[in-house]
Every structure is written in C-alpha cells, then in structure tokens.
Amino acid sequence: MITRRRFALSLSALALSPLSSYVHAAARKIPALLRPPVAREEAVTDTLWGKSIVDPYRWMEQKPDTDEFVSYLKAQGAYARQMLDRLPGRRVVEASVTRFTAAVTDVAIRQISSTYIIFARRTPGQQTYKIYARPHAGGADILLIDPEAGAQGGAPRRVTGLLMSPDSKHLAYTIDKGGDEIRELRVLTLDGGKDVLITLQNGLPASWLPDSSGFFYSRLRDGAVKGKVDYSFDTATWLHRMNTEAAQDTMALRWSDGPAMGQTEREMPMVLTSTVSDWALGAIYSNGEWPAYGMVARSSELAQGKPNWIAVFGKDDVAVHAVTAGDYVYVLAKGKAERGEVFKVSISDPDKTKREVVVAQGEYVIDSLSLAKDGLYIHELRGQVGALRRYSFATGKVEDVALPLSGAVWDVNCNARLEGAWFGMDGLTWFARIMNTGADLKAKDIGLTPKAPFDTSPFLTTRLEIKARDGVKVPIEILHKNNTKLNGKNPVLIEAYGSYGIILDPGFQGSKLAFLDQGGVIVYAHVRGGGEKGESWHLAGQKANKPNTWRDAIDVAEALIKDGWTSRGKIALWGTSAGGIMVGRAITERPDLFAVAIGEVGAFNTLRFELTSNGPGNDEEFGTVKKEDEFNGLMEMDAYHHVLPNVSYPATLLMTGANDIRVEPWQVAKMAARMQKNHDPKRPVLMRVDFDSGHFSTTRKNAIAKNVDVFSFIFEHTRG
DSSP: OOOOOOOOOEEEEEEEEEEESHHHHHHHTTTTTOOOOOOOOEEEEEETEEEEETTTTTHHHHHSSOOHHHHHHHHHHHHHHHHHOOTHHHHHHHHHHHHHHOOOOOEEEEEEEEEEEOOOOOOTOOOEEEEEEETTTTTEEEEEOOOTTTTSSSOOOEEEHHHHHTTEEEEEEEEEEETTTOOOEEEEEETOEEEEEEEEEEEEEEOTTTTTEEEEEEETTOOOOSSTTTTTTEEEEEEEEESSSSOEEEEEEEEEESSSSSSSTSEEEEOOOTTTTTTEEEEEEEEEEEEEEEEEHHHHHHTTTTTOOOOOOOOOGGEEEEEEEEEEEEEEEEOOOOEEEEEEEEEBOOGGGGOOEOOOOOSSEEEEEETTTTEEEEEEEETTEEEEEEEETTTOOOOEOOOOOOOOEEEEETTTTSSSSSOOOOOOOTTEEEEOOOTOEEEOOOOSSSOSSOOOOTTTEEEEEETTSSSSSSEEEEETTOOOOSSOOOOOOEEEEOOOOOOOOOOHHHHHHHHTTOOOOOEEEETTSSSOHHHHHHHHSGGGTTTTHHHHHHHHHHHHTTTTOOOOSSEEEEETTTTHHHHHHHHHTTTTTTTTEEHHHHOOOGGGGGGGGGGTTTTTOOTTTTTTHHHHHHHHSSSSSGHHHHHHOOEEEEEETTOOOSHHHHHHHHHHHHHHHHOOOOOOEEEEETTTTSOOOOOOHHEEEEEEHHHHHHHHOOOO
C-alpha cells in the first residue's frame, strides 16, 4: 500500500539499541510488561474546512525517524513479543503452521524468453526465492540468482524484479534488503557470470532494445529523500547500453516528454519495447501502477534520443494493460466497458473514433492480457474462479483455453515470438501447478511444481453471495474442513481489502490450512472497492463511497452469524495495507461485533497519508484534504480519528515492518497509541514490529512467525 499491486522480532535484536527502559527490560529478559508502552502526547490542531482536528501523536511522523520513535517501536515490539509468546495455544498452532508450510516448494513463472522459462523457486529449508532458467529444449534447470549468495549477515535480501534480454544472454534484475523496496539494479551476463551494478537509486528494468544491445530502466532523481512527499517525483526512464559504464546512461523518457495529456511530475514513465514491432510504448503510470497515459515512438529513434511521440490512449480510457504488435497497440481498458474490453489502435491513425474493439465486454471481468505469437491471452474472473481465453490473430475469434481444473489463474506469461501461454493455477484448498497451453488451447501441467507434501482433501471451499444492507450481493468464499458444523461455535476469520479495483485472489496458502486444521473457518469477502464485478464495483468503494467497503465486511459478519457459521465473540477481521481502512473503520463502527481485529501494515490515518512518500497519486483513490468533499470522505474513513475513549474495542493485533515505505510505520504506531489508552488486559492491543521486513515478509521464517502470532492471537480471543 497504498498502491494497486500486489510481513518475528527477536529480543536479542532489541538489546542492540537500548534506547528506553522498555528495551533494557527486554534485553534483561525480565517478566513481561504489565501494560503497553505509553507514547508521549503533544497535541497538534489542524483546522480544515471549518473543522478542528486534534492529533496527539503527530511527532511520530518526523522523517528521518527520531531516536524517540525508534525507541517507541522497539518498546512496542518487545511488549507484543512477550504477550504473544505467552499465549497458551501457541505451540500447537506453531506445529500446525510449520506442518503446512515448511515442507512446501513454492514456484512462480517470472518470464518466458526465447530460450528459457524463467521462474522463482523456494524449496523447503530455503528462506528466500532463487531464480532459475529451464531451457525450452529440455535439460537441467540453471540457477541464475541466489539473493543470499555472498551475503555477510544483515537484512534479508530478495529479488524484486527481473527481465531477460530477447537473445536470452543477459538478465537485468533488482534486489532489495530488509523489504525496504529501495531496489538495487544489476545486470547478469549468463555466459561467464559477469554481474554489473547499474544503480542504487531504486531501479526497475522496463524493457530491452529488440537487438539486446541495451535496456531501459527507471530510477529516482538525484537527491531523492526517502520519507519526503516528493520522494518519487521526477522519476525518469534511462537507457543503459551493454559494455558501457552506467555513468554513460542516457535519459530516455521523463513525465513531461511527448504530448501533454495531463501527466504530472508524480507519475512514473516507462519505455516498453516489443520484439514484434518497430514501435516502443511510452507508458506513464500513476503512482507506479497501471498506465494512465500511453504514447508510441519508433524504437530506433528512441535509441538515438530523437523520439517523435504519438499519443494513443489517455486517462479517460482507464487502461489496465497495453502491448504493441506490428503497427498496432492493443489496450485492455475499462473506460467505456466497466468489465473490460480490448481495443486496437492503429499507430498510423490513432484517432479515438477509429479504434477497433477486438474483444468486447462480456459477462465477466477481464483482468489482464499478454502477447503471444498466435494472439492475445486474456485472463477473466468468472464469478470467483479464473479463466483464460485467446484472441486469435489468424481468425479474429476469442476462444477458451481448456483448463483441467476449476480454480485461480495467475501470472500469465507469453513471448511475442512463441505460441501459447504459461501460467499458474491453484485453488484456495488445493496446491499450485504451473501450466502451459499451446496454440491448441489445451492446458497441461509442465511438472515444475512437486506434488503437495500433505493431503488437502479434508478442506473445502464454499462460494456464496451475501446480501448487504442496501441489497447489493457481495461474493464470499468460505474455507473450512469437510466436517465443519453450522452450530455457531466456529472461530471465523474474515479477510477483505476493497481498494484500487484490485481483485482479492489469494490463491493457495498452506498456512491458512493450519487455521482450518485447528477448527477455524476463513472467509474471503469481496467487498466493494475491489474489481471483482468491474469498475462500478471499484467506484462503489472509492472516496465518498468508501463506507460501503467496511459496511460490506460488517454485513458479511452478520450473515455468517445468521447462517450458523459462527456467533458474536468468535469473529476476527483481518485487513492489510489499504485494507487497514476496512478493518479500522469496521471495528470503530461496530466494536461489539468482532472479537479480534488484525491490522497489517494498515493505512489508519488517511487524513495524513497524502503527505508520505507513497501518498502522491493516491488522492485519485481516496481523496485529498485540499477539496472539502474529499476531506469529508477522508475524515470518515480515518480509523485513527474514530477511536474513542472508554469504548471496548476488540482484541487487536496491529503489525508493521520497520522498513515499510508504502505505509510508513507511524500510521500503525499512532493507531496503537490511541487504542492502547483504553488498556484492557482481556482485550489487549498489541503492535507487532518486524525489523527485518517492510510492507511484505522477506523470508519464509518471517512469514511463518507472523502467521503463528496471528492465528494464536485469534484462537486465544475467540475460544473463551
């Protein structure tokens, strides 16, 4: 967060910087703290649109972090660690989570090159994903990148992006440390293993020149300061040529280049070339996600620094993806078709009135497209399961790929010079498989993932629609054991998100089976603000409509009680990132309904979010305090300012990564401080801090530890 795309702290680590009496206490391993640490209050009052907003913890927002705030984080982490470690059912939960996660091999396709299938794999015992290449012609897998190789301690390293050259001889890739998302961009030459640093300025590979002589990448401007609101402003795309020094790289595209279509310095420009077109796409992304503006220039002219940009689509098209083939740009857009359509733009005549729709809007939401030699492969969401279709260049027909199972379809990858598509499939209660379909449209398992090391047959998925208070039907998926009884006695964990038009599509997660194995039930609620039913579903949970998001979650909880799945006092609600709005406002509006709240890296203080490094651009989703109507919407969705004294809120576990740049830790810390003023040992508020992670867990160990803490906490407070 807060972007569109898609998480234990050791006491010994606390002893390294004894900045408060709480830290000294943790280092000496004295008995657990009886109360949470108390934050200093220093009220700041803002008057916005005639309303006085009092903020007692504004001091936590200072950048860079002060010693006082770091001390407070460590004290909170120590207190949470002591309380979580004392939970009586923890060992049983830990054994179950370990059983369902430690022995699993995770695999995901990352790219299809002319020679290789590039994939990430994490085998049992490995903490991070390694990157491999499997030759199309057969033969042993080739290890390309081991992020921990040569590491001498310190924060965990992980590969965050990669891009193989068209000739399959070079790999541009990025690594971050401790989940800080400050990407180090490097390029590896496969023959000989030469590995060269390109930039430390949060680089991101975009595309290679068609002849593999160089590649385009984005990076921050010189002097960008993490934590400042203008941190990502004036990010530009650069061209690096192989066998030259990075200092000789040339700027290829800035936000201000080309036709003036409304783009500003807060947008990110990317150059996307194609091996089957002489034209490169200049995509201008809003807050780093989805192309808001698109233009094209000849690749040869761009490489010479003399592009003549031609506009091909704009913000009103609500583009989701775009690819270039021959003299055409194919755009998946939702501007005129809320569930998505694909239109073709002729570069020689890009007039909007002459666009040709090649895949019309249908009954289902179109989520993505990928370019292959034989056509466009299109992912659809059919109800709550995935489907894959192909628009054929030869026939102009749109046909289904025959899938062997019903479940999620993800990471669809194609190569413009090869037929077919490679993709992952899984179900909420069955293990992932990597599939391939050729031009015959018959998908098969390519054997990249081993069979599950445990039996998943005792677990089921039930799909329903719940009627919200205004009559709208909200889709839900219920994960449970096959012998679960509707007797109102089941601990239920509801997870929801509801922002940016993102489709909540979690897929198989072994750790969740551990929760079911211990008698719990998990519910994924597809609340408004997501994209499950198209762009109107998204807009119904945006800005002034945001209350629909958390009220849908509330209505789902009420329906589960009515149908016997659970009862009041046995419901937990989990929201992550932008989902912090959902969970924070659900528990502040209906504190009586939920027994437990889990707020992971959550945006709880939305009135202040636009002033963070990741804030610019998010006004389009949530609003800005600079406009009265949008200020009122932000105030309504701000959970921090809805916490009241002397109210009994659910037992709450708030979580943050100390290196989080998307939702800075003070967003979580301020929420914790305000909720903890109502200290109730029976309904504690804990703030779990992971100093080795950012917005996401960086290692398998960290992810397991997080889930053990969450599930133990939920069971402790729903089985009374």
